[in-house]
Amino acid sequence: MATIHPLNVSKQQVLSVYRGLLREVNKQFTRTNQNLLWKTELTLQFRLAQSLESPEEIQRRFLDAKNTLTHLHAVRTHKHMMATYWPASGLTGQEKIERTAGKVGLALPEIQLNEEEADREASLFMVGQKHYKKDTLVEEFKKQQRQE
Incomplete structure (x- = not known):
């Protein structure tokens, strides 16, 4: 297991990561499919972590939450970039063929x-x-x- 170096985690840092996670979960899960499970679980985990006494465990959980926030943000950014710069990535094979034919002025027969x-x-x-x-x-x- 990797050694965790001492890190003073302030309340403001924890709240900042928590708000960021709530924001990302809301954008990616809650808003898109009306599923409150992720938000509820996130809130529950942060509330349970309030009673932790061990500095090592607090630090480990903080770093996990920070890494999760970074990952969620990167996934959302990647999806946005794929949709913006490579719009064909979400198309089916038939739609790609139709677009390719359309670029040269042809239309596929129905x-x-x-x-x-x-x-x-x-x-x-x-x-x-x-x-x-x-x-x-x-x-x-x-x-x-x-x-x-």
Whole structure:
């Protein structure tokens, strides 16, 4: 285990990290999906830590909280940068193909399938140049496993 050097942790430093963690949790979890679990757990952990007596444990918890705050902030910044400078990172394969075609002035044709054809297409799985029904592919895989 790494040695922790003595560090005087003031009440202002702890409150600053706590407020920062609350801010990041609110931005990343609470606001986006209305889940109060993270905020509640964070508040509970800080309240439980108020009764700690050991300076080493207080310091360890403070450093963990500070590292967590740095990590949460970095993740949020990374997501923002990816969305700003590489907007295609969040697109599906089909959307990427459509955007690429659009850059050179082409539009992909829209294929209209009736319900029966759409169901058939959804049940097929292409491997190499062969089309398999999904269930058939699983059965063939199991046969190969038994033979080996």
